[in-house]
Amino acid sequence: MLLRTFFLRPVRRRPLRFVTTVVGVAAGIAAVVATISASQAAVASLREGVAEIAGRARLEVTAPAGVPEQLLGRLRPISGDALVVPVIEEIALVPTLGDAVRVLGVDLLVDAQVRTLELSAKDGTPLVVAHRMLTGRGVLVPASLASRLALRAGDELAVSVRARRETLTVAGVFTPTRFASAWDRVLVVDVALAQELFGRQGRIDRIEIVPRSGVDEAGLAAWARRLLPPSVRVEAPAERGAASSRMVRALQFNLTALSGVSLFVGAVLVATTLATSVVQRRTVLAIARSLGSSRRQLALVVLAEALAIGVLGGALGVAGGLFGARAALASVRSTVAAAVRGVPATAIQLSPSLAIVGLLVAVLISLAAAALPLVEAIGTPPVQGLTSERPAFLRRPSRRRAALLAIGLLALAAALARAPAWHDLPVAALLASMALLGALLVSASPVLDALARRTAGPQGGGGAGTPLRLAVAALAAGRRRASWAAGAVGVAVALAVAIGTMVHSFRATVVDWADQGMRADVWVRPLTATTGVQVGRLDPEVVRTAERLFGIQVIDPFHTAEATMRGQPVTLGAGAFAVVARRGGVSFRDGRDSRDVFATALRHHAAVINEPFANRFRVNEGDTIRLRVPGGELVRAVEAVFFDYSHQQGMVVIDRNDFLRIYPDDGPSELALFLPPGADPATARDTLLSALGGRFLVEALLNKELRDEVVRIFDRTFAITRALQAVAVAVAVLAVLTVLFALLGERRRDLALLRAVGGSRAQVAAVVAAQAALLGLTGAVGGLAIGLAIGLVLVKVVNLQSFGWTLRFLPPWSALAATALLVTVACFVAGLAPALAAVRMHPSEDLREEG
Amino acid sequence: MEIVTELRSVTKRYRRGDELVNALHDVSFTLGASEMVALVGPSGCGKSTTLNLVAGVDRPDEGQVIVCGTDLAAAGEPALVQARRHCIGIIFQAFHLMPHLTVAENVALPLALDGRRDPARVDDLLRRVGLEHRRSHFPAELSGGEQQRTAVARALVHRPAVVLADEPTGSLDSASGAAVLQLMDELRRQEGSALLLATHDESLATLADRVIRLRDGGIEAVL
Numbered sequence A: 001m002l003l004r005t006f007f008l009r010p011v012r013r014r015p016l017r018f019v020t021t022v023v024g025v026a027a028g029i030a031a032v033v034a035t036i037s038a039s040q041a042a043v044a045s046l047r048e049g050v051a052e053i054a055g056r057a058r059l060e061v062t063a064p065a066g067v068p069e070q071l072l073g074r075l076r077p078i079s080g081d082a083l084v085v086p087v088i089e090e091i092a093l094v095p096t097l098g099d100a101v102r103v104l105g106v107d108l109l110v111d112a113q114v115r116t117l118e119l120s121a122k123d124g125t126p127l128v129v130a131h132r133m134l135t136g137r138g139v140l141v142p143a144s145l146a147s148r149l150a151l152r153a154g155d156e157l158a159v160s161v162r163a164r165r166e167t168l169t170v171a172g173v174f175t176p177t178r179f180a181s182a183w184d185r186v187l188v189v190d191v192a193l194a195q196e197l198f199g200r201q202g203r204i205d206r207i208e209i210v211p212r213s214g215v216d217e218a219g220l221a222a223w224a225r226r227l228l229p230p231s232v233r234v235e236a237p238a239e240r241g242a243a244s245s246r247m248v249r250a251l252q253f254n255l256t257a258l259s260g261v262s263l264f265v266g267a268v269l270v271a272t273t274l275a276t277s278v279v280q281r282r283t284v285l286a287i288a289r290s291l292g293s294s295r296r297q298l299a300l301v302v303l304a305e306a307l308a309i310g311v312l313g314g315a316l317g318v319a320g321g322l323f324g325a326r327a328a329l330a331s332v333r334s335t336v337a338a339a340v341r342g343v344p345a346t347a348i349q350l351s352p353s354l355a356i357v358g359l360l361v362a363v364l365i366s367l368a369a370a371a372l373p374l375v376e377a378i379g380t381p382p383v384q385g386l387t388s389e390r391p392a393f394l395r396r397p398s399r400r401r402a403a404l405l406a407i408g409l410l411a412l413a414a415a416l417a418r419a420p421a422w423h424d425l426p427v428a429a430l431l432a433s434m435a436l437l438g439a440l441l442v443s444a445s446p447v448l449d450a451l452a453r454r455t456a457g458p459q460g461g462g463g464a465g466t467p468l469r470l471a472v473a474a475l476a477a478g479r480r481r482a483s484w485a486a487g488a489v490g491v492a493v494a495l496a497v498a499i500g501t502m503v504h505s506f507r508a509t510v511v512d513w514a515d516q517g518m519r520a521d522v523w524v525r526p527l528t529a530t531t532g533v534q535v536g537r538l539d540p541e542v543v544r545t546a547e548r549l550f551g552i553q554v555i556d557p558f559h560t561a562e563a564t565m566r567g568q569p570v571t572l573g574a575g576a577f578a579v580v581a582r583r584g585g586v587s588f589r590d591g592r593d594s595r596d597v598f599a600t601a602l603r604h605h606a607a608v609i610n611e612p613f614a615n616r617f618r619v620n621e622g623d624t625i626r627l628r629v630p631g632g633e634l635v636r637a638v639e640a641v642f643f644d645y646s647h648q649q650g651m652v653v654i655d656r657n658d659f660l661r662i663y664p665d666d667g668p669s670e671l672a673l674f675l676p677p678g679a680d681p682a683t684a685r686d687t688l689l690s691a692l693g694g695r696f697l698v699e700a701l702l703n704k705e706l707r708d709e710v711v712r713i714f715d716r717t718f719a720i721t722r723a724l725q726a727v728a729v730a731v732a733v734l735a736v737l738t739v740l741f742a743l744l745g746e747r748r749r750d751l752a753l754l755r756a757v758g759g760s761r762a763q764v765a766a767v768v769a770a771q772a773a774l775l776g777l778t779g780a781v782g783g784l785a786i787g788l789a790i791g792l793v794l795v796k797v798v799n800l801q802s803f804g805w806t807l808r809f810l811p812p813w814s815a816l817a818a819t820a821l822l823v824t825v826a827c828f829v830a831g832l833a834p835a836l837a838a839v840r841m842h843p844s845e846d847l848r849e850e851g
Numbered sequence B: 001m002e003i004v005t006e007l008r009s010v011t012k013r014y015r016r017g018d019e020l021v022n023a024l025h026d027v028s029f030t031l032g033a034s035e036m037v038a039l040v041g042p043s044g045c046g047k048s049t050t051l052n053l054v055a056g057v058d059r060p061d062e063g064q065v066i067v068c069g070t071d072l073a074a075a076g077e078p079a080l081v082q083a084r085r086h087c088i089g090i091i092f093q094a095f096h097l098m099p100h101l102t103v104a105e106n107v108a109l110p111l112a113l114d115g116r117r118d119p120a121r122v123d124d125l126l127r128r129v130g131l132e133h134r135r136s137h138f139p140a141e142l143s144g145g146e147q148q149r150t151a152v153a154r155a156l157v158h159r160p161a162v163v164l165a166d167e168p169t170g171s172l173d174s175a176s177g178a179a180v181l182q183l184m185d186e187l188r189r190q191e192g193s194a195l196l197l198a199t200h201d202e203s204l205a206t207l208a209d210r211v212i213r214l215r216d217g218g219i220e221a222v223l
Helices: A002-013 A015-053 A076-080 A126-135 A143-148 A191-198 A217-227 A237-280 A282-290 A295-339 A352-369 A371-378 A399-418 A427-454 A465-477 A479-517 A540-550 A577-583 A594-604 A611-617 A656-662 A681-695 A703-717 A719-746 A748-756 A761-803 A813-839 B047-055 B077-086 B103-113 B119-128 B144-156 B174-191
Strands: A059-068 A082-094 A099-106 A117-119 A138-142 A156-161 A164-176 A186-190 A203-211 A233-235 A522-526 A555-565 A568-575 A607-610 A624-629 A632-642 A651-655 A670-673 A698-702 B003-016 B019-032 B036-040 B062-067 B088-091 B162-166 B194-199 B210-215 B218-222
Touching: A002 A015, A015 A237, A015 A295, A015 A352, A015 A719, A059 A217, A059 A555, A059 A624, A076 A082, A076 A217, A082 A191, A099 A156, A099 A191, A126 A138, A126 A164, A126 A186, A138 A143, A143 A164, A164 A186, A164 A681, A186 A191, A191 A203, A203 A217, A217 A233, A237 A295, A237 A352, A237 A371, A282 A295, A295 A352, A295 A371, A352 A371, A399 A427, A399 A761, A427 A465, A427 A479, A427 A761, A465 A479, A465 A761, A465 B103, A479 A703, A479 A719, A479 A761, A479 A813, A522 A681, A522 A703, A540 A555, A540 A670, A540 A681, A555 A577, A555 A651, A555 A656, A568 A577, A568 A611, A568 A624, A568 A656, A577 A594, A594 A607, A594 A632, A607 A611, A611 A632, A611 A651, A632 A651, A651 A656, A670 A681, A681 A698, A698 A703, A719 A761, A719 A813, A748 A761, A761 A813, B003 B047, B003 B194, B019 B047, B019 B062, B019 B194, B019 B218, B036 B047, B047 B062, B047 B088, B047 B162, B047 B194, B088 B144, B103 B119, B103 B144, B119 B144, B144 B162, B144 B174, B162 B174, B174 B194
Parallel strands: A099 A186, A138 A164, A568 A651, A607 A632, B036 B194, B036 B210, B088 B162, B162 B194
Antiparallel strands: A059 A203, A059 A233, A082 A099, A082 A156, A082 A203, A117 A164, A138 A186, A156 A164, A522 A670, A522 A698, A555 A568, A555 A624, A555 A670, A607 A651, A624 A632, B003 B019, B003 B062, B210 B218
């Protein structure tokens, strides 16, 4: 009965407010679910893909530069207890797909016992397929990819391997028995063909060990370790996936945290709606109290409404999030592919647990947001006490208390921003951002009150100013709800400003870095995937061709390989120090001239390290580092630390000649060409490409093209942040709409009175629209200030703690001002609907006397 | 005597559910400058409807409502606004003050809406209604009588030709009601405004120059 009277009927009579709130919560949940789904899909494919593709293998033997083939022979003693299989796993590009694929090279004769792939019956018997694989550069293609590229057995498939154009023949189409998404982008070839394709003669990427039934894994691992040299690792396949997932964990955490702010705005909207609904039904609640309703019953009414909003908003949000995730996946794929080597998934699957979590979060957020309205509802006196009650707006907020609370939250934010990372995650810094948002919300009510005090009443002047002053007075009178709306706008603007500042600072820093650091005239690299990320390496033949054409003194091939530092994977890079020492072009943290740095490093066999490495391992200029590399340990003094925004796991760069003494020449990941003064880069590019002929699929970019490409990839990577900004702003505008309609309902008589005492329709509309604009403006100004502070935390703390990058703090002032203006205008436009409703009111009805 | 308000054969109907109710039927009367006319009759007889029509917040279905020379029944919105700004002052039974404006701000409201500013006039009226010391208070901080005195000052601040008062003492105790009525009559005489008073209290009507008795939407008698 109570629920029907106080919740269902009002919702039926005025469904718009309820619906907008549900939509607001749904938008927040959708943003979170979409971001988590997309990033989980992209990341999970790297992690789960490892486990799935490893099949029944429980141990694997790996080494930084690959495992020498002869180690297979050393493991012969364990063959009675386990199956030992060689594997090569590399990345290649399928130009017709525009995307990277994993190429899995396996021993076809024994691998069926490790991985179960169901071959299509149409392609012939397994023996026929195996024959094609072994004799005709055959490849097995997953059914989903075959369908997408319209491939059948016998068709040719062009791939780019180490930038070399290669043609394979489809030997058969397979269907994975489970986890189809893990196999979505995997091509299977014979291990010998993989060795040929990737230049791994005599080496394989890993040896997988599958224990036979009943064999103790730990004992087997210990036995294998005893048989093998100490430079190789024997570990569970999951460890390899874990290393990848660690690298993207910070990325995922930050994206989720950002989407969480949309949810925060949604919570403010729920609180606004519930508070409004309680205030509007205050008289009715008071009558109910007089007639015997307990406080508990009134609390149940509020909680029921919050629950309904949470459940409906959560369900809609989870569904919306699934669609949003598809849109977000492209951006997240680019980001993840840039962070780790691999092939992120292309399909989204909403996990039931995420759906349940989304629903629960919506309910919890709604119930938490109901706290203050709940206090107001149960504090409603019986109707006899209501008339003698002092109006809420006469109870001046304790400005000192609010100011102290705001200052306390700001101090807390400052302290948290200085706290170190928690397990490599910027948890304290993000809590600092939350404290800043809290300060914004706390100060909204006294700010509105002060605004009203400073603005004289209607006698302060005439004409156009009167509606504005009346609007300020009305907002101050309903400031409890108005402050929620201003707070919601403020939070949304703060989010937009913070992200905008972070992205702009990052972008400007990267552009500067590219301008200073990218001095070569021509860059040559393998074709990139549609994600913008480079796939594989350049064949050494490309280097030799360039050296023949232009001379060794202008060629800087840049190699990368895997090494470990204190047990953690890092990238070991190598460049031609002698070439860079002549031309320079890298920004060093201590401001030294890069030519001087490289010349000294070359003389002393020293290394340069990137900033993420320096931060991750707390290493500085002059320190000595020890890396585990094939064949032992590499000890180098650190000559200098350079800024780098492309290798977040940390990179050490040594001279190429030193590098090639440790690692086999698998080809560089890119090649820079420093032409003599006066030479035409475009002509040089044409000369190189024509010398390479059609044999290699490479991109040769001129200096400006590469710098433009860097910015293009950057923009695509951060595209998702713009969507999150839009969601937050939309939710904030909904909050303003909710409050305005509520204020309109509350102030019907006042507006009717305005008409009766000489106010025109335009003035009445102006009063309502001005309230909307004022809410927007107050929120926008507060949001701008707090957003800049959060931006500072993101730029100076979160990025450093998450990725080890030092960025300059460069707010995009004009864009920020435009954002604040846009939000204010959006609120004003949103206010036109209630303004129109106010104009359509009939004063005679609203002024009808009781009794 | 100059006629400041005239109703000519005014009919007003309301729809209540499926039923069409005649709130006023063929009502005609005039109100002279500085004259006080009382509309009396039981609840639902059409008193408030008449006042709403004269205030220009409602329109008749038939007939003319001429206030200060303007037929409000045919006037467009700008003319209605001008009539309310310059010619009409309203006092309600429930005071209807803006709760978030102070006493002085409430009184100044009609001037402000017209783009005018006259603090001296506001102060003068506040002094005359005895609320000078309450000028910065909000309505919720006033007694009923004080609130209605504020409403009286507001109704007169722009020197209207006609003041409309709808049961102005209905929410007050008898002593406060009598005091407010006396003040209202005194001030409007000083200002030269006509007063159209709607009341179901026959004793209040004794102050009026003329009494129009309404019943079931029609004029029963003019006394």
